[in-house]
């Protein structure tokens with residue numbers, strides 16, 4: 517992607533395969549720092565796989581990935597997880613209170629989450645502090661997703677990876693989560709990489725968009741590209757002719 521911004525993540529000829537089957541082919545390009553880039557494309561295009569390469573959940577077969585100008589392989593795993601947070605559609609939670617769930621990332625590092633910080637995190641995601649003592653199973657889908665995002669923010673990641681975080685939410689919760697992510701992006705200058713099936717969302721929320729198909733990035737640019745794509749396959753995709 518041609519941009520004057522510094523890259524938060526840069527891919528140089530990245531390939532990834534499973535048991536000899538290519539999943540990602542020659543991925544090239546950058547996600548600009550402090551911006552929201554959406555990843556769109558049909559099911560099975562390789563979007564989640566690409567995201568998992570960005571926080572070390574998967575390792576590429578060949579090519580280089582740079583996170584903030586440093587090769588991803590040069591980071592300690594804990595350092596990388598702190599720098600690059602990830603939230604998923606399913607928002608997996610442990611049984612217990614919201615406080616217990618928010619504390620988890622630091623507990624895994626042998627640290628404790630001060631209550632003041634927990635309250636600030638809830639404030640950041642638009643939840644009242646009285647939620648701290650609520651049991652996770654009593655929350656709505658939208659509230660759970662907010663707690664999941666707050667938990668990802670515990671480490672104050674500079675890069676946030678989001679995989680379909682609004683796809684199972686009602687319209688109101690969807691809008692709240694969208695506003696919340698934009699707020700986090702602006703307040704902390706967090707780089708956001710957001711997989712979405714919702715092209716309207718990509719258009720309104722994203723600064724930039726990558727369109728992926730069959731393991732390749734086939735069109736990138738400002739999110740407006742979705743209104744008038746150049747590539748024929750992307751034209752068919754935005755018309756809804758490719759699922």
Ligand SMILES: Nc1ncnc2c1ncn2[C@@H]1O[C@H](COP(=O)(O)OP(=O)(O)OP(=O)(O)O)[C@@H](O)[C@H]1O
Pocket residue numbers: 534539557558559560561562563564565566
């Ligand atoms: N561990 C694995 N073993 C075998 N195949 C895999 C594995 N992980 C991913 N794949 C395959 O790689 C391709 C890309 O999967 P990926 O989940 O990255 O796509 P996606 O674009 O995120 O799809 P969706 O929008 O449906 O979530 C798919 O064909 C998938 O079946």
